[in-house]
Amino acid sequence: xxxxxxxxxxxxxxxxxxxxxxxxxxxxxxxxxxxxxxxxxxxxxxxxxxxxxxxxxxxxxxxxxxxxxxxxxxxxxxxxxxxxxxxxxxxxxxxxxxxxxxxx
Numbered sequence: 257x258x259x260x261x262x263x264x265x266x267x268x269x270x271x272x273x274x275x276x277x278x279x280x281x282x283x284x285x286x287x288x289x290x291x292x293x294x295x296x297x298x299x300x301x302x303x304x305x306x307x308x309x310x311x312x313x314x315x316x317x318x319x320x321x322x323x324x325x326x327x328x329x330x331x332x333x334x335x336x337x338x339x340x341x342x343x344x345x346x347x348x349x350x351x352x353x354x355x356x357x358x359x360x
Contacts, residue, residue, distance in 0.1 A: 257285040260309050268310040269327055275314035282310050286351050289344070294318050299326045303333035305340045 259265045270278040275292045282290035290310035291302035302308040311330045313323050
């Protein structure tokens with residue numbers, strides 16, 4: 257997450273038992289939009305709609321074949337921007353403010 261946040265790398269993939277703890281920890285890093293994904297539909301949607309920059313998966317939850325397919329789709333899918341850009345910009349703006357209230 258630190259390397260993605262510092263733009264040393266553009267995206268990251270995290271894998272552990274469930275993916276839950278890693279996704280929570282990654283999302284504590286400013287600039288990170290980590291998505292915990294267990295299906296191909298969500299892999300595509302999180303890139304298109306949320307511009308996620310880290311993918312988290314649980315190896316106890318999904319098998320290696322599905323994990324590869326999720327990663328492939330996530331890596332190949334671009335952010336759509338447009339109406340979704342407003343949401344991402346709100347998240348970025350919220351990160352810049354210490355006592356902000358986020359209205360989604």
